[in-house]
Every structure is written in C-alpha cells, then in structure tokens.
Amino acid sequence: MARDVTASPGPLDRWYEQAGVRTGVRRMFHEEAEHGKVFFPVELVPYTGHEAVRLLPPERVRELTVRHLYQFLLSTTHLETRVVNVAAEPVANGRAGLDLPAAVRLDAFKVYCDEGYHALYSLDLADQIAGVTGIAVPDWDYGGFVQRLRETGHELLPGAPQLAELLQAVVFETLITAVLNEVPGDRTVAAPVRDLLRDHARDEGRHHRFFSLFFKELWVRLSPSDRARAARALPALIRAALTWDLAPVHASLRLAGLDADTARQVVADTYGGGPGDRRLNEMARALLRLCAAVGVFELPGVREHFAAHGLGDGSDAGHEEHA
Template sequence: MNATDYRSCAEDWERRATIRTRPRRLLEDDDKLIFPLCRQPLVLSATFLDQCPQWRDFVLVQTFYKFINDVVIFETEIVDKTARRIAKNRFSVPFPFACRYNAMTVVIDEDYHALVALDFMQQTIEMTGIPPLDLPPHIELSRAVPAAVNQAPEHLRDAVELICIAISENTVTQDVAAFSKDDSVKQSIRGLMADHLFDEGRHAGFWTRLVRLYWQTASEEDRNIIARILPVFLQHYLTNDLQKAFDLQLIEHLDISASTRANLQAEIHALVFPITCQHPLVVNIMGFLHHTGLLQTPSLAQALSAYLPVSGRHS
C-alpha cells in the first residue's frame, strides 16, 4: 500500500481529541438516571414494576458498572491490542507510517476512555455507596474475535482480526450515539458518552479506511476465505447471552420473595434477541461492509445474505 493512499489525522487529533480538550466530568447528585431505563429490560418487566420497583436504582447502578466494565475490556483488551500492533509495525498487513502514527492515537484515546470510565465508576461508588457486584471478565467480542481468527489460515489471521475490530468500532459508535442523546440520564454521563462519541467517530473512519485499503489489495481467494469466516464472527458477536447471565446474577442479589425472584428469572429467560436484517446492530454492520467495499464481493454478500434486506441479496 502506498503512503499517498492514506491521509494522516495527526492535526485533527491534536486539535480535537478529548484527552487534549476535555476537563474532568463530575457526577451530579440529582434525580436524573445513571443509566437509561430502555437499555435494561429487567426494570421494565411486569413483575419488577409490580413487585419490586424500589430496586430500580440498584439495578441501574449495577448495569452502569457493567457498561463501564465492558467499555474498559473493549478499549484496553481488544481495540488497544490490534491498534498497538499496527502502530508498532507488528501486523502482517502492511500499512504506511502515517497510518501507524494514527493507530497510536487510537491506543491513547482508548486507554483514556477506559481511565475516564473507571473514574466514573469510582465517583458512582462514592456517591451511591453501592459497590459493584462481580463483573464479567469478558464481553461478546472476547469470544467473537478469537472464534473468527482461529478459523483463518495463518496468513489471514491479522486481516480477519482487522475486519472484526473495524466492525465492532463502527457498531459501538452508533450505540454510544444513542446513549448520549437520552435526556433522562445525568448530564455528566451523557457528556461522557458524547466525549467518547467524539473520538469514536474518528476511530470508525480510521478503521474503515484501513479495511478499504486492505480489501483493495486482497486476492480473490483470500476474500472468499474471509467471506466464509465472517458469519462465525457475527454469530458470536450478535448475542445477549452475557447480558442475560448478568441480569440473572442481579436478580439473585435483590431482597425479594422466592416467587418474585422466580418470575423475574422466567421473564429474563423469555427475552429474545432476534437477529434479523432490521436489527439496528445488523443495519450498522451491513452499512460498514458496504462503505468498505466488502459487500461488493459476491462471495461475501452471499455468505451474509441472511443479514441483508431482500433487495440487497444476491441470488
């Protein structure tokens, strides 16, 4: 790949990165929510609303802790790992120096996001007096990325990792955007999400350009192999198993009757997570694959046909 094909974002990062421009945000002691109700179905279930609505804030605080924990894992263990290898020129896919410089800005941003997230966790513990329960050591991507990479031949493992990380970075950007606009949530937390979004929008563009550069040079054989692997990644990524497990753990810590607990558990087990072409996550992912040019590859479009609207499927 020629360095002239890649434009550095160095000046943009110096001028706009939140680590350069944002003061510390402080959690407000007001009556706003710490986490959106719509993102925690447990507190909206019929049994919860009828039998134990007094536990709402406890559940929302614990769900906020999980959200922060997920962010830290995502930023420091997954995105950081790939970006750092690119920055240090330890990636089998060759990239120009300007790209490697930009990858290091991603490392700095992501570690900073993790630091800010942990700061908010500490502030929340001090304000509420509610310590976090045992938090999951993994997120969906902790399983999805290795599952896909392990399916690839040696020479394509880094390329598959790159595409998986790029998909997740573009997906999380949309997710954070929705969080930052929820007026029911404390302003400082919405600000935290907005700051995160400010950087993640630049990161999404960075990863998109890298995947586009790689795909332009990939052989047809390699493209076809990757096409067979991406459904494995999506199968492991697009699931709510870990969230269900966490919610069931939460229910165990509520001081409620055995019958109420059983009803809440049944409602959590009954929650479905249908992955169709209309699901927002799928729409975001397919949009990314279209913008990078991957969906213009017939074998990949065919492999992902179940996730595409009927009008976008190949026969």
C-alpha cells in the same frame, strides 16, 4: 492500488486538538447537583419491562438501572483494551504483516491512546457513582465474552488469528451504538453520565472513520483466498459482537432480589432470541455499506452467505454516516 491516505486529510489529523485524552476534563459526579436525575434511562434497560421486574420495589429497579450503566462502562473498559487495542497495537507497531503508510500507523497509536483513556474514565465514573450511591460496582470481567469472540475468530479463520483480530476491531468500531447517540440528549440523566457518553461518542466518530479507511487498506492488501475467507467470516463476527453478554444481567437481577430461576427466565424472555435481524442490520448498516464499497458482496456466494445470517448487503442503507 490502495489510496494514499497521506494525500488528503484523515479522520485523526487534528487529534492533538480534538481528542478527549488531549483536551477533555475529568467528569466528576456531585450528588447535590444531580438531585432527581437518573443514572440511566429505564426505557433503555430492556428487562425492566418484564412483569417479574415490575413487581420489584422502586429502589431495586433503580439499582438495576445503575448496574446497567456499570455494565456499559465496564464493557467499555474491557472491550476497548482487550479487543480494539489488541488489533490497534500491531498496526501501530508495524507488526500486522501489512505494508501500511506511516500515517496509518500513527493514527493507530492515536486510537490506542483514546481507547485506554475511554477505559480509564469509564471505570473512574463507575467508581464515583458507587461511592455516592452505595451501589457496588460488580466484579464483572467479561472474560466469557472476550473468550467467545476469540474462539469465534479462531474457528472462522483458522491459522489467521491476527486477521481475525483486525476484522473484529473493524466490526466493533463501525457498529452503531445507540447508547452513545441517545443518552447524551436525555436531560433526565445525570450530567456527568451524559457528558462522558458525549465525549466518548465524539472520539468514536473519528474512530469509525479511521477503521472504515483502514478496512479499505486492509482489503486491498489481502490475497484473493484471504478475501474470500474474511468475507465469509464477517457475518458470524458481526453476530458475535452484537450478542449481549448475559452473565452480568443475570447477576444484576439476582442482586435485585430475584431468585435464580426467575432471573434466568427474565433473561430468556428478554434476550432469548438474540438480536433480531432488523436490529442486527440497523446496528451493522455502516459496516454493511463499507463491505459493499470494497466489493465484499461481489465475491461468489457471499451475498447469499450474509443473507443466511440475516444480514443484507447494504444496498438499502443510503449514504455512509460520518458520526
């Protein structure tokens, strides 16, 4: 029997008092107040350590860090609305084929509102910074990344596109995003950037808890055959979510003055191996613990299937985080 989520406080019960879209302020960039600050920590931009990038003039490297911030902000606008909200909407409207309590549907609408607001303020800040710095916001639509996610879901779960979308949303919303944790405390970064990422992190902490509870509700409602299919799909869905979209990186390097071949080499040297197993497990550790909690690894062959994808079973991750 599934837990009655209406019987105890939920992660979004105080949404009207806590959500950024309800209580937040518009983060405004004032150039004179941010003199000497950076837009994004250079040490969090992996390719700036490449020898070809180190040869660029300092102003070109600065542009790379600004566009890296744009990349994070734009990916937020697209992935929140085109991945997470694609799953949240049918849950909210009762179209997910699941007999869910009204409290879960209401919370899904709260998530939907939050994600739209995250998209709005991310694009808004990018536009403000472009106006101040003169560094244009590139026309990156992340269509290739979103399409790759969709194709991965269809390939892994043929005939069950909605289940694939729900699992992708669970994956995205339970991954640990280093940027949201690291940048807000870095006082070398412009205050509006730090404040916006802190705002985002607060909402995402509640979303993390919502989707953790939702996954448990989803899991108990799946048929045994669908549980087996979902369990075997999860490792590839995790890898797909954590495989960086490299087209914007290549385009940014070209804008910085590198020729096409050098830009491709920098991308290959920096990201060619994809996320290593250690990094993969670090970012997915909360999800792996969640899988262990609902019994995913108790299904025949699943533990070995995760291991073949470089993923553990969450047994060494300690207690679940409530970020």
